[in-house]
């Protein structure tokens with residue numbers, strides 16, 4: 432296990448203290464684990480503190496899954512985690528990104544019935 | 560069981576490495592959604608998979624047919640033969656991207672509302688009652704295994720390898736994280752479904768405290784911490800078949816439970832103590848806990864549609 436493997440696992444389990452510790456020990460926030468994914472791509476979507484920590488330390492917000500084109504914003508929208516979605520947007524995640532099924536985050540939120548997320552993304556679109 | 564059929568799941572990170580095998584967060588490349596993969600390596604002979612494994616998988620599939628709202632969905636079971644003598648069985652579960660630990664950490668001060676706690680407890684007990692009435696015990700309930708969707712729905716995970724239990728089953732050493740472990744397991748006595756109620760009691764207290772109730776550093780320390788809260792049980796209550804004796808503990812002068820769990824109402828304290836009862840046979844069951852007065856009534860009137868309140872935007 433490399434430091435990035437550990438960092439990705441800590442992010443995926445929502446272990447904020449573990450993420451902080453691994454970053455302090457020099458784990459690369461934009462490195463990939465042995466499955467080819469960055470910590471932000473695999474983080475526990477409900478863990479807003481982990482999202483904020485990784486992004487504040489320079490994690491690239493728009494890395495898409497190599498197989499499906501899914502970005503973290505797609506995942507947050509589909510799972511309905513509005514608070515994490517807002518943090519991702521604050522750090523310049525792209526709400527217009529399309530996955531390999533040609534869906535945007537707002538489309539996935541609508542399919543999953545997360546009305547609050549849909550509403551938020553639509554307001555954002557109108558504002559821009 | 561699908562044997563070597565299509566396997567559209569790609570592992571993206573390791574999320575657990577228990578005694579039984581590794582747990583992965585993975586992506587279903589056909590739907591784009593996350594799943595949780597739990598793999599177990601089993602020894603096989605010319606007759607194929609061992610009967611115990613087949614039986615466990617059959618039980619899980621039977622449970623799945625009830626579509627219970629408070630346990631994670633089992634989406635698929637795959638068996639892939641690795642060698643002549645080994646087969647990898649992979650259980651594919653619905654993935655829920657938040658656990659109760661994270662949910663509690665995220666709750667803004669002063670913590671969850673009384674009604675939110677009641678709602679979470681009802682759902683947790685409902686899932687547990689369902690497992691217990693199907694003769695499945697969880698054995699490792701802890702906040703990490705209690706998942707909470709963005710809509711506030713509780714789903715229990717990690718009961719995948721719970722065995723069909725007979726009334727009192729043989730002891731296996733590595734079960735239940737120390738902090739949520741009941742006295743009968745710490746003492747090395749026999750155990751059954753009441754273990755899960757003990758763990759649920761610990762989680763109930765943690766919802767108020769937002770930190771664990773009993774943080775023991777060893778099994779003896781854990782027992783000592785428990786007796787400081789529930790009192791030292793009498794000689795009659797002490798199990799006969801164990802090597803640890805009652806005399807190894809000081810009879811502590813234990814303060815009322817509400818010292819450890821402030822904000823708990825009288826009825827809440829009563830339910831908590833019924834869950835943290837030393838004697839597993841006297842401990843309340845999941846179904847009776849659901850009928851307890853504390854969970855029957857709402858704290859306030861305006862609780863309709865409040866399932867999202869814990870996720871309110873600050």
Ligand SMILES: Nc1ncnc2c1ncn2[C@@H]1O[C@H](COP(=O)(O)OP(=O)(O)O)[C@@H](O)[C@H]1O
Nearest residue numbers: 574575576577582595652653654655703716717
């Ligand atoms: N269906 C699931 N969805 C999301 N996370 C899960 C799921 N199942 C398990 N996990 C997470 O993975 C962690 C480890 O898995 P678990 O099944 O508890 O395995 P073990 O106890 O054998 O390590 C759990 O603590 C839980 O947070």
Ligand SMILES: [Mg+2]
Nearest residue numbers: 577699704717
């Ligand atoms: Mg577990």
